Amino acid sequence: MSGGPAVRVSIESQCERQVQEVSLDGLETYVPPLSMSQNLAKLAQRIDFDQSSDSEQESREPRSQPEPEEDEGVWGVFYLERSYVVFSRFDSASVQTPQVFQLISKKKSLATAAQLLLKGAEKLTKSLAENQEQRRQRDFNSELLRLRSQWKLRKLGHKILGDLSYRSAGSLFPHHGTFEVIKNTDIDLDKKVPDDYCPLNVQIPSDLEGSAYIKVSIQKQSADIGDLGTVSLFRRQPKAKPASQMWHLKLEAAQNVLLCKEIFAQLSREAVQIKSQIPHIVVKNQILSQPFPGLQLSISLCHSTGEKKIQRASPDKSKPDDHLYVLEHNLHQLIREFHKQTLSSVVMPHPASSPFGHKRLRLAGPMAYDKAEISSLQQSEGLLEKIIKQAKHIFLRSRTARTIDSLASRIEDPQIQAHWSNINSVYESSVKVLITSQGYEQICKSIQLQLNIGVEQIRVVHRDGRVVTLSHQEQELQDFLLSQMSQHQVHAVQQLAKVMGWHVLSFSNHVGLGPIESIGNASAITVASPSGEHTISVRNGPESGCKVLVQFPRSQAKELLKSDVLQEGRWTHLRGPYREVHWGRMEGRNFVYKMELLMAALTPCP
Amino acid sequence: MEAPPVTVMPVTGGTINMMEYLLQGSVLDQSLESLLHRLRGLCDNMEPESFADHELVYLLKGQQGNPFMLRARRSLLHPTAPWHLRYLGQPEVGDKSRHALVRNCVDVAASHSLPDFLNEMGFRMDHEFVAKGQVFRKGAMKVVVSKLLRVLASGNTENTEPMSLSYLVELSVLAPAGQDTVSEDMRSFAEQLKPLVHLEKIDPKRLM
Numbered sequence: 113m114s115g116g117p118a119v120r121v122s123i124e125s126q127c128e129r130q131v132q133e134v135s136l137d138g139l140e141t142y143v144p145p146l147s148m149s150q151n152l153a154k155l156a157q158r159i160d161f162d163q164s165s166d167s168e169q170e171s172r173e174p175r176s177q178p179e180p181e182e183d184e185g186v187w188g189v190f191y192l193e194r195s196y197v198v199f200s201r202f203d204s205a206s207v208q209t210p211q212v213f214q215l216i217s218k219k220k221s222l223a224t225a226a227q228l229l230l231k232g233a234e235k236l237t238k239s240l241a242e243n244q245e246q247r248r249q250r251d252f253n254s255e256l257l258r259l260r261s262q263w264k265l266r267k268l269g270h271k272i273l274g275d276l277s278y279r280s281a282g283s284l285f286p287h288h289g290t291f292e293v294i295k296n297t298d299i300d301l302d303k304k305v306p307d308d309y310c311p312l313n314v315q316i317p318s319d320l321e322g323s324a325y326i327k328v329s330i331q332k333q334s335a336d337i338g339d340l341g342t343v344s345l346f347r348r349q350p351k352a353k354p355a356s357q358m359w360h361l362k363l364e365a366a367q368n369v370l371l372c373k374e375i376f377a378q379l380s381r382e383a384v385q386i387k388s389q390i391p392h393i394v395v396k397n398q399i400l401s402q403p404f405p406g407l408q409l410s411i412s413l414c415h416s417t418g419e420k421k422i423q424r425a426s427p428d429k430s431k432p433d434d435h436l437y438v439l440e441h442n443l444h445q446l447i448r449e450f451h452k453q454t455l456s457s458v459v460m461p462h463p464a465s466s467p468f469g470h471k472r473l474r475l476a477g478p479m480a481y482d483k484a485e486i487s488s489l490q491q492s493e494g495l496l497e498k499i500i501k502q503a504k505h506i507f508l509r510s511r512t513a514r515t516i517d518s519l520a521s522r523i524e525d526p527q528i529q530a531h532w533s534n535i536n537s538v539y540e541s542s543v544k545v546l547i548t549s550q551g552y553e554q555i556c557k558s559i560q561l562q563l564n565i566g567v568e569q570i571r572v573v574h575r576d577g578r579v580v581t582l583s584h585q586e587q588e589l590q591d592f593l594l595s596q597m598s599q600h601q602v603h604a605v606q607q608l609a610k611v612m613g614w615h616v617l618s619f620s621n622h623v624g625l626g627p628i629e630s631i632g633n634a635s636a637i638t639v640a641s642p643s644g645e646h647t648i649s650v651r652n653g654p655e656s657g658c659k660v661l662v663q664f665p666r667s668q669a670k671e672l673l674k675s676d677v678l679q680e681g682r683w684t685h686l687r688g689p690y691r692e693v694h695w696g697r698m699e700g701r702n703f704v705y706k707m708e709l710l711m712a713a714l715t716p717c718p
Numbered sequence: 719m720e721a722p723p724v725t726v727m728p729v730t731g732g733t734i735n736m737m738e739y740l741l742q743g744s745v746l747d748q749s750l751e752s753l754l755h756r757l758r759g760l761c762d763n764m765e766p767e768s769f770a771d772h773e774l775v776y777l778l779k780g781q782q783g784n785p786f787m788l789r790a791r792r793s794l795l796h797p798t799a800p801w802h803l804r805y806l807g808q809p810e811v812g813d814k815s816r817h818a819l820v821r822n823c824v825d826v827a828a829s830h831s832l833p834d835f836l837n838e839m840g841f842r843m844d845h846e847f848v849a850k851g852q853v854f855r856k857g858a859m860k861v862v863v864s865k866l867l868r869v870l871a872s873g874n875t876e877n878t879e880p881m882s883l884s885y886l887v888e889l890s891v892l893a894p895a896g897q898d899t900v901s902e903d904m905r906s907f908a909e910q911l912k913p914l915v916h917l918e919k920i921d922p923k924r925l926m
């Protein structure tokens with residue numbers, strides 16, 4: 113009993129439960145007590161299940177202080193398997209380890225080890241599959257990156273679209289040229305991945321599928337215009353199947369098809385609009401025009417979609433290679449130049465508000481240009497005209513070469529040589545033609561012709577400065593060369609006479625005597641020996657061949673009549689009658705050689 | 719001698735009936751570089767073309783209310799290039815769904831005596847400014863990014879000050895009347911420039 117004021121003492125029981133959190137107003141939240149199953153689980157974790165449940169040793173061990181939960185009879189099964197640490201006398205002699213127990217324990221431990229390994233292996237396979245899936249994901253993105261580095265892409269909603277047209281390079285062709293990028297998900301993870309599998313696929317417009325090229329060829333004109341119907345076909349197919357092609361091959365092929373379509377559209381538009389003497393015919397996918405009479409130039413767009421086998425039209429099969437690759441390449445170059453022109457900075461407006469157009473044409477108004485000046489500024493020649501000119505030139509050049517070669521193989525004396533120049537333009541080439549005699553090239557080199565082959569004409573420049581213009585006719589060139597060859601023989605005699613010491617008495621390139629030649633003119637020369645006793649007269653014509661006459665002194669003539677006028681003996685030294693030489697029976701491999709022998713024979717040794 | 723008769727009928731056809739389709743927007747100075755990069759990538763592949771122009775706006779005040787306006791523009795970088803005279807009509811009140819501003823446009827190139835000529839005709843210069851920037855093209859579309867500068871002393875284009883801290887972006891196409899696909903192409907191009915710049919149809923009447 114105390115005398116002081118009462119003190120309130122609060123007694124609180126020890127907190128059995130843990131505080132989970134203290135809220136801002138001081139209220140404590142306790143961790144809720146474990147339910148029965150939770151408690152069991154917590155205790156079960158402490159149990160060591162390695163010991164076998166029906167070992168005799170365990171059952172013999174006396175139980176020490178039981179745990180409070182043991183009172184609950186429901187959980188009795190687990191507690192039987194509990195093992196306790198007990199200190200008791202252990203008789204080592206009485207211990208036996210029966211083999212059965214060892215076997216069972218080993219089996220159990222192996223089973224657990226195996227289970228662990230299997231679990232680990234399962235985890236590994238799962239992670240490997242995930243990696244593969246991820247790699248496929250990454251592959252699509254890396255492919256997309258590569259695609260983006262080469263092609264223009266843009267995103268529209270959730271679709272990725274691209275542009276394969278030439279519009280950003282200056283083309284004005286109205287095709288949209290859009291392709292779509294799609295993800296290739298039709299792949300089965302379990303099956304083996306095919307070698308050419310690509311996670312990225314492109315969908316090109318349906319009219320650009322397959323491959324195309326422009327075929328340019330020159331043929332003899334077909335007699336019947338009805339033959340034009342089905343067009344020339346496709347050359348050998350590329351090997352790759354279209355479905356499994358890589359996207360870059362697909363895109364490049366589609367772009368090529370688009371360019372060929374643009375070229376053909378431009379050509380056909382010009383073919384219809386341009387007025388020319390012989391109108392161009394446009395039939396389906398073929399444009400026909402006549403560069404020279406009797407010839408036909410055909411430009412056709414060959415587009416194969418690769419779906420069905422192409423029906424091979426039989427007449428063309430005989431000539432698979434009359435396709436002029438050069439002209440096809442030139443067509444591509446020309447259209448690209450046309451593209452570049454629309455993009456050149458000459459077109460850009462200064463001041464910026466003026467419309468696009470060539471800057472010099474903008475001056476037409478203020479400077480009051482007339483029609484001639486304006487037309488000189490504007491592009492006068494279209495694609496079709498340019499390509500026809502090029503085709504004409506190619507044809508003329510090949511025909512000239514053929515003519516020269518045929519003459520060279522046919523005629524051995526004199527020899528004709530052609531030196532073609534390596535550098536030429538699309539509209540002009542040149543060749544130097546030399547006519548020589550074998551063995552006497554240094555002496556007889558007076559006939560040297562420079563042929564400038566143009567689009568429609570051949571211009572010949574002679575060594576002595578004469579200029580002759582020949583038309584495209586093959587015969588003209590041939591006749592001209594033949595006449596030059598015959599002139600060469602006579603020139604050769606002239607040169608030879610100089611070397612041998614003979615004197616030229618007369619020389620004419622075009623004699624008016626003798627039979628008329630149908631090709632060119634005959635030439636003639638008369639040379640006298642150094643002593644003056646003999647002369648040789650040669651007349652050579654392209655058609656009539658050569659005729660050689662020799663004049664002897666009167667003393668050697670057998671059938672000379674004695675006359676009263678000439679009484680002195682010295683007159684017999686003068687030259688008398690002519691005698692013809694059987695030229696065909698002369699020895700010598702060519703004309704000049706024979707002539708040299710003849711001259712040598714007529715010059716007596718001193 | 720009598721003056722030759724003046725035709726009363728208006729001239730149609732040729733380049734008289736061209737319509738200008740226009741979309742406008744603006745960007746602040748600091749966003750200019752990114753816009754130029756974007757345009758460089760989207761437009762045709764050319765070297766970027768810079769320009770510096772001096773524009774004079776002439777008005778002819780008649781007896782009636784609305785004065786007649788003509789715009790004369792010359793290039794400061796190319797002094798020998800001809801002047802450009804432009805008439806812009808009223809915007810067409812078509813259906814509201816058309817995406818671009820459409821107005822009649824007449825473009826004429828003129829010699830260097832244009833200001834004198836206009837003065838003689840009775841036009842008076844209302845205002846002038848200098849525009850500097852770059853021009854891009856994509857097919858028929860023209861994108862002009864320009865900085866407008868105020869001319870402090872009339873006629874002196876050396877002393878200029880910027881009017882604002884932003885650049886004016888204009889997307890325009892010159893096409894004959896009646897082609898509505900043009901405005902669709904313009905709209906899809908303008909979509910690609912978002913969000914750098916919002917190009918939209920701005921009615922000039924609403925600004926006054």
